[in-house]
Amino acid sequence: MNIRRELEQRLSAAMSEAGGQDAPAIVAPSARPQFGDYQVNGVMSVAKRLKINPRELADKIVAAVDLSDIAENLEVAGPGFINITLKNDLLQQQIAESLTDEEHLSVPLAASQQTIVVDYSAPNLAKEMHVGHLRSTIIGDALARVLDFLGHTVIRQNHVGDWGTQFGKVILGMWHLCMEKVRNDPEYIERNYESLKAVSAEDDVAKRKEALLLIHNQQQEDLNNDWDGENAFHPYLKEVVRNKSLTLIDLLPAYQFVNLVESLAKGTGLIIDSPPKHKRVELAKVSSYVTKMLQETDKPKNRQEFKGWCYAKLLTRHKCDEIYYRLGVPLEHKYRRTRGESKYRKQLSKVIEDLEAKRLLEKSDGAQCVFPDEFKNKDGERLPVIVQKSDGGYLYATTDLAAIRYRVGTLPEGEKQLHADRILYVTDSRQALHFRQIFAVAKEAGFAPEGVSLEHVPFGTMMDKNNRPFKTREGGTVKLMDLLDSAERQALGLVNTKSPNLPEEQKLDIAKKVGIGAVKYFDLAHNRASDYVFSWDKMLALDGNTAPYMQYAYARIRSIFRKIKSTNYTNFTNILITDPAERALAVKLLQFSEAVQAVADESLPHLLCGYLFDLAGAFTTFYESCPVLKSDEPTRSSRLGLCEATGRTIRTGLGLLGIETVEQM
RNA sequence: ACGCCCGUAGCUCAGCAGGAUAGAGCGGCGGUUUCCUAAACCGCAGGUCAGAGGUUCGAGUCCUCUCGGGCGUACCA
Known part of the structure; x- marks a missing residue:
């Protein structure tokens, strides 16, 4: 049940009944505990528009609305707020109900399915x-x-x-790899990349041209020797595909080499002659020329470009699949x-x-x-x-x-x-x-x-911490694979210090789920619209609004149930709310559907992170002040019910963020 | 030059169609463990919400201007 939506609907209806036009009541969680659980904010602005006393309008709304099944007595406060306190009966009954709905936790489906x-x-x-x-x-x-x-x-x-202009550069890069092999000069790309990089840093035009000319002449010569690819490029591709002998690690430098050559060649007027039609292409634009051929790939004469493309695609796909697998993004x-x-x-x-x-x-x-x-x-x-x-x-x-x-x-x-x-x-x-x-x-x-x-x-x-786009120490882009490795490694270090007695296999599993979870959560917890500062320490400090904090809260709950060796949750649906910490937890639990709905409406996952953090906070407060296993019946069963509901909500909520939970950590 | 976004505690960030006394985490200081996992909990200190005007019962939130930062603006994606 979505309490907020329910309140909003009924109060908005009451507002128009009380002469307040068809304006939304605007229900929000209360700013402070003394204002109850929810507050109505929409009365004042409507009253102003109608030039009537806001408190009188609020009184009329309170008289018109029937919330007897949801709330205690409504209270008009301040300039015209209506404060709503949920009934304990409702809290108890809603949580009991959500315990019977393991998959969906009583979260209603969207009104219109799209x-x-x-x-x-x-x-x-x-x-x-x-x-x-x-x-x-x-x-x-x-x-x-x-x-x-x-x-x-x-x-x-x-x-x-897999189809843009940059792809010409990839094929051209493969061609360069082929040529250095044909000429038996395996260092060619690396050597020239370094020398180009060196001259591009200085402001010496003559030197730059000199370095560039060397590459230009080599490229022209290679092309003359194999203008249609039949002598060298085709056989090369065939072999590479058969032996799977080319990897992304080879391809990347070649691609970067082409990129650098072309960016430096801009405006130099260096031309490559293509023999068949005596096509003249600027050195700076050879890759666009290749792209053009690729985009007409259904013509048989361009089949070498097509083949190179297929192969590069395959390579990328494998590498990406590894990442997706590790991230749990199937x-x-x-x-x-x-x-x-x-x-x-x-x-x-x-x-x-x-x-x-x-x-x-x-x-x-x-x-x-x-x-x-x-x-x-x-x-x-x-x-x-x-x-x-x-x-x-x-x-x-x-x-x-x-x-x-x-x-x-x-x-x-x-x-x-x-x-x-x-x-x-x-x-x-x-x-x-x-x-x-x-x-x-x-x-x-x-x-x-x-x-x-x-x-x-x-x-x-x-x-990075200097507010520059995040790069490696050397200034390159940080590979996702390395990032994930590092996260898991650091998480494993933590598991080893905190839980040294667990079996090795289980430690590895925890490290994986905690490490990957930490990376994901750290990202998702920030408002996606703004830039954010990446920090290993913050992410893996495992404190505050992080995945491990939530995972820890979950593990504690599971620990309780391991102790009583029970999986029969139907015993725990008699929920009794007496302690303030129980009540705060119960209210929070009920707001899960509001958080999920908000994420869907605004496309803002951090709203769910914020909710889960609040929930975990409410739970730990409860956990510290309310003994579960040591209390007498019926309190004991009721508290077990609250624990179970919290555990499921955390597991489901993290699941919606693509993050796994662990039974122990 | 124009356009879009941003500026909240020492640091990293929340703050939901304008709502009551601006909130967390980290860091700092002080406390809690014969008790279900201390990867935890509780308390204290810390703010001119970049600045100046304006709109109104009420502004971190809306409008205008200024300052500071980021990004984008014809054959990249």
Whole structure:
């Protein structure tokens, strides 16, 4: 039962009956204990609007409403608050009832059941997942779990970056790896990367050109020797696939090498000649050229690009799966799918055609653009959304538009597609403008019908203690794998000191659940909108508002039940509330559904963390002041019931955040 | 330059359509263990809610301006 919603409905009705218009009563948990359990805040503003005395209106509402089954006498206080104290009978009966509903703890399902797509995680191809992917993965997973819990049909979409412009760089990187092997010069990439890095740091243009020219000449020579890939690149790919001899660890430096070469080559005028058609491509743009070929991959002549792509995709996928497995974010499920950008590749040209047909397309500097009405500054200057580059290539925006059509079901008939009422995009807040633009185009083009809710769920950046984006000591990105290793290792250290006598296997299991839980919870407990400062100490201090604090509270509860060797909870449904600590705990327990509902409404998982922390606090206070096993019946059974209800709520609540509990720690 | 976001205790953060005396954790100080897990609990100290105006019964929350920080703004994702 959602008490707050119930109170709000009845009081709002009473308000209009008392002549207070159809305004919401606005019920909130009370600010202080002496004001009861809930307070009504909405009376004053309505009274002001109607120019009547707020206390008189409050009196009328109190007279009109019937809360006899929920609350003790209502009290009008201060300028016009109504204070509500829940009946102990209600608390007792509600907790008893929730004990009979093991799965759902009496949390009501959402009023209207929707189909909701959650777009999250979305790592890039051929790069190892790093801390930047953590937030999207964890927040998206938590939101999906919560929405699912409330009865919605949740479809998870992992929009893997496997098709964008950067992918040309990956293939080009593979090509460089191939060439250094052919030339038997295994240090080539590493050597040149270092020398380029060195000259890029200084401000010496001549030196830079010199280093760049060396690479340029080598690249031109290699290309001349194997212009269609038949001599070297094809056989290389074949071998690599057969022997699985290329790893992400090889691929990353090659990718970085290409990146650096191209960024330094910008504006130098260095040209690579491609023999077949005497195509001349700027050194700085070779990878875009490769991308273009990839995007026309269904032409047989581009099959080497296609093959390289497939292989890199496979590599990434394996590595990502390891992470997802460790994080407990499962992928393969009826409603959980990896569906990368490439899946939309055949619809991209159709997107352009349809925009053209709606007369939304405009060519500007050679690129195909849409200019949504929404984006005009004061001078009427318009902001473009580029959907096709001047070289004909497609972009993130194009893919996202195609993805929207697939998700809401506005593709041409016959195509398999989803029919979402709501789509959540869990991405970095820096993409806010991008999504506003995409949503605007989708609405104007009719790709997303009016009723569909497109929502960007942005989150801030993880910072180091100097308030800079979180990096390794060397300045690189922190690999997610390393982060998780470290978390588990540190948690194991703690288990060893705190519970040295447990069997080794169990210690490892606890370390895993506590370590991973700590990482996830630390992230989820922050308001996702703001940047937050990452700290090993804070996360694994295992104090305060952390996963281990909650897990510890749970373990203590389990310990009680181990002592009495009982799993028959039906004995404990006779709840008697007498002690203030019991009452505070009971009220908190009842508010679980409010917290879950709030997370679903606002897409803010930290609200649930805050709730669980309060609950664990209420429990430990209870635990300190109210003996359970040593008290007499019927108090003993009642307190066992409260313990069981708390344990289930913590387990279920942490479960909704994707965090596991342990029986002992 | 324009746009979006942010500024709350020494540090890290909450503060839910404006509500009663702004809350936690860490750190600091002081206490609690013959008692169900001390990874715990209880108490104390610590605030001009960046600053200045305004709206009103009432502002950390809404509006305007100033200062400070972050991010974004045409072929990256």
